[in-house]
Amino acid sequence: DFSQDVNYRYKMEIPKIHTEGAGNGIKTAFENLEVIAEKLQRSREMLIKHYTFSLGCDYVDQQPTILFGKHDQGTITKTLKSFIYNYVLCRHCNNPETKFDIQEKKIVMTCAACGKNYDLLPKSTLPLVAFVIRKNFETEQKKKKLIPIDFMVNKIAKIPMDSMKKQLLEWANDGELQQEEIPALMISGYLKNKETKQILDLLPLFNDKELIPASTHIYFLYALELLIKQRYEEFKEKPLFAAILQQFDFLKPESLEAFRSETAEPFVPQEFHDECIEMAEKYYEWLDQQEEEIEEEEEEEQ
Structure with missing residues (x-):
């Protein structure tokens, strides 16, 4: 009945309860529910929901936890034992x-x-x-x-650069790669090596046939903004942002246009985002020129 252990290794916390109110307003206060949940290494919310499911009652989330209705010590203890049996003890x-x-x-x-x-x-x-x-x-x-890309950058930066590509592929094969983690991995590599060429090794992973669709490319651009914010003086003095964008030709035009449109939702303040757009102006000029040349060629072919 869970109350005895021949090796005296485990002790079950006895539920402490008292009744409050009377009549239709009667309720049971569970004084040490949180302590019991902690000792069982299960969440307080999970234990509460077990009681509400088992007893068919509602509750008030406060200290102590309030269960509506009158529930005696035997019922509370029996319900706790069923929780331990189903969700704590090894089968x-x-x-x-x-x-x-x-x-x-x-x-x-x-x-x-x-x-x-x-x-x-x-x-x-x-x-x-x-x-x-x-x-x-x-x-x-x-x-x-809620998690901003710069948090993931710092977290993922612990991965050695030489194993980053292998890690990307493993996560992709396991179906565990989140779209926000991909640019974070690349920016982490940049921050550690301070050389753009180091993350160019990861470029083959960035195309529609591999890991991410074009619709997620804008996350890479947002991550770059966070990089600029961290290394502002370096980016301000040199046209690095435009140069980096030109290197990453996997970025789709629609993503680049969305990045500089009024509907963009960057992870940096709007004023700083506008400044980043100015830093990338030479790249956008080059991009517009490329599009014009393509249109002219298409017209000539017609």
Whole structure:
């Protein structure tokens, strides 16, 4: 019943509760729910949702956690034991040394005691599994929107330059490469080596047949702006921005036009973005000239 362990290794925290209110307004205050969740190495929110699913009640997210309705000590303890049985104890060795790995379509439980792992699937009889997966997905989506490219640049900069291309390919093959990480990898290489030619080795990875569609090229331009911001004096004195853009001929014209349009949403202040556009003016002049020559050639052919 989880209350005894022959080796005296594990101790289960006893739930501490008290009743508040009366009649239709009666509720149960769970004083140490957060402590219990921490000791079980599961999130407080997950444990709360288990109680609401199991008891069919709503709750108030405060300290202490409030569960609507009157729930006695036996019910609270029994519900906690079912949580431990389903989401903490290893199915193979029965030890509570499992780790959660929340993936896109399942939760992988890995046991540190016996080394085995198994899956919890959202289509199972455990309603909490689907909730945890969905909640994790929503959290990850919010993180992607909030994390600026310069943060990823600093994080990914730890990868040695000579292994960067290999890492890109591995992530791409595993389907784990996010579009924002690609320019971050390249800019990281630039920051470490201070030579544009070093990241030219990665150019074969940047085309529509490989990793990213043309619609994501603008992220590379935004990342370049962050590079300029970090090395402003160097870029201000020399036409480096225009020179770099000319090197990266994989960039699609529509992305370049979107970058300098009024609808652009850069990761730098608008005033600085406008200054970057001025720095790239020579490149845009060259690009416009190339387009004019192409149009003239097409007219002559007609």
